Amino acid sequence: MFSNSLSIRYLHYQIFGKLTTINPSSTGFKCLLFAVVAIGSFSCREDVDKTQLATYEGPYRTSYEVELLHSDSAIVRTKLMADTQLEFKNGDAEFPDGIVIHFYDKEGELSTTIRADRGYMERKTNIYRGEGDVQVHNIEKEQKLNSEELFWDKNKKKIYTDKFVTVEEPDRIIKGTGMEADEGFNEYKFTKVTGVINNVL
Structure with a gap:
């Protein structure tokens, strides 16, 4: 000047x-x-160097007290609940305050629950991921699963993880690394079993 x-x-x-x-x-x-x-x-x-302008990649919408239902033949099959849902421009979602998923049987009765400290959903693959203290409970079979990470493939109707897993049944505890099961946690298989404790009750 x-x-x-x-x-x-x-x-x-x-x-x-x-x-x-x-x-x-x-x-x-x-x-x-x-x-x-x-x-x-x-x-x-x-x-102005346009290459230095940062592109906003954060959430564009925040929802609270979320409840998403999926039904088939007028019967609720799954219900997803979360205190907070962050939605991103590409369709992905994040549940920073935890996520709960309920699965219902053919009669519409609650059969299995999944809980996680944090949740994520990838729209492209329709796969949900739970992190933190992840718990799965098959109410009818009295089976419980604990892991630090778990995936739910909504399209293939299965849950899986490659992390350390503990499964509690009425008469034994199984520990292993990697597990795959149907989404109702009725049948499951370990990738590697590291220990079994029988007659724990």
Whole structure:
């Protein structure tokens, strides 16, 4: 920008080749002043590097006390509940305050529950992921599962994990790494069993 010592009169001399008395109310003065301001504005403006502008990738919508139902033949099959749901532009969702999923049998009775400290859903694959203290409970068979991470593939109707897993049955506890089961946790198989404790009750 022009330095403060550069007066309007001197600028007039540089442009018109002579010093003169300038009337602040004259049209010429106003035009000259406008030119100074315009030139100064252009000279002070820095070019913006568009590559440095950050793209917002956070949630665009937040919902509270969420309850999502999925029914088949007028019977509720699953119910998802969460205190908070963050929705992203690509369709993914996050449940930062925990997630609970209920599964119902053919008669519409609650059969299995899944609980997790945090939940995530990937829209493209329709796969949900639970993290933290993840618990699965088959009410009818009195089977319980604990792990630090669990996936629910809604399309394939199965749950699975490659993390350490503990399964409690009425008469034994099974520990292992990696597990796959139907979404109702009726039948399951371990990738690797590391220990079995029988007759625990």
